[in-house]
Amino acid sequence: MIPDQWYAVMASSEVKRGRPVGVVRFGRRLVLWRDGDGGVACIDGTCCHRGADLAAGRVGGGHVHCPFHGLRYAADGRVVAIPANGLDAEVPENFRVRPWLAVDAFGFIWVFYGKPENAPDDLPMFEEFRGDFPYAERSEVWDVHYSRAIENQLDVIHLPFVHPNTIGRGNKTLVNGPVTKWDDETLTFYVKNEPDHGQTPQLAEEIEDWEQLSSLQYRVPNLWQNRISNDLRIMAAFAPIDDEHTKIYLRLYQRMVRIPVLRGIVCAAGNVANGVILHQDRRVVLTQRPKKTELRMGENLLRGDRPVIEFRSRRDKLKRAGEHLD
Numbered sequence: 001m002i003p004d005q006w007y008a009v010m011a012s013s014e015v016k017r018g019r020p021v022g023v024v025r026f027g028r029r030l031v032l033w034r035d036g037d038g039g040v041a042c043i044d045g046t047c048c049h050r051g052a053d054l055a056a057g058r059v060g061g062g063h064v065h066c067p068f069h070g071l072r073y074a075a076d077g078r079v080v081a082i083p084a085n086g087l088d089a090e091v092p093e094n095f096r097v098r099p100w101l102a103v104d105a106f107g108f109i110w111v112f113y114g115k116p117e118n119a120p121d122d123l124p125m126f127e128e129f130r131g132d133f134p135y136a137e138r139s140e141v142w143d144v145h146y147s148r149a150i151e152n153q154l155d156v157i158h159l160p161f162v163h164p165n166t167i168g169r170g171n172k173t174l175v176n177g178p179v180t181k182w183d184d185e186t187l188t189f190y191v192k193n194e195p196d197h198g199q200t201p202q203l204a205e206e207i208e209d210w211e212q213l214s215s216l217q218y219r220v221p222n223l224w225q226n227r228i229s230n231d232l233r234i235m236a237a238f239a240p241i242d243d244e245h246t247k248i249y250l251r252l253y254q255r256m257v258r259i260p261v262l263r264g265i266v267c268a269a270g271n272v273a274n275g276v277i278l279h280q281d282r283r284v285v286l287t288q289r290p291k292k293t294e295l296r297m298g299e300n301l302l303r304g305d306r307p308v309i310e311f312r313s314r315r316d317k318l319k320r321a322g323e324h325l326d
């Protein structure tokens, strides 16, 4: 994990009012619930009394109540009441679990992985999705570490092989560049694939018209988008479950069609098409070994893998910078 980052980890709709929900993220069992004001709370989900799953409990008075002996937890991870000792009895200091900063925004639940005092106010959402931009969403779990799932979306070489009848039509097997540009924590990469007529691929530096090319973006730590046009985008959040599992939230944003009924149809159709493409990827990515990537590992990368290399380098650098936090 890259430390000191806000991660989009769930869809807002997955945390309902009035009952706790349990998920595994960052390799830990967490429980989330909505407090009285609709804000979202997140703490470690294993009760510090005798290990029951807090997600099997209930929400009352803004607290989550353990299903086993009724210990009540506040959003800061502290137990505020132990019924067996009397509700008004003082609670010993050691009755607490780890709290996590959590925010509900832009249709995602964001959880801060790192030291709370290091949390920036701003979330790493792409600028254009912060306002009015309707979307449809689908999600599914893949049996790979999130690094593999993200790298698949940065891979411009695979298109004609994995998606020959969808986004990789045209047998464009020859890869020019690709051009990659970092702006703060956002990587933009520009795709110029062509059919192979025996020409030599251009180096990134030789591509002059790169700004006219179609482009995709990765945003640290776990967001990605394909900028199909100003009004049509595919976007994904890769929620890290553990070293071998990732939940992918895939969204189709569109604002070409504004009429509500038609908009719903367009979003739904796009959502289905996205699912087809995603499953073409899944068939291959799930076979990759190891399931998790690192900057230095025994793979032979190609020039066309440049966005993948950029991702691995940046991830490695940020992980090192945060090593003292673990």
Ligand code: FES
Binding pocket: 047, 048, 049, 050, 051, 052, 066, 067, 068, 069, 070, 071
């Ligand atoms: S295990 Fe949670 S209150 Fe006992």
Ligand SMILES: [Fe+2]
Binding pocket: 152, 158, 159, 162, 163, 277, 281
């Ligand atoms: Fe793909």
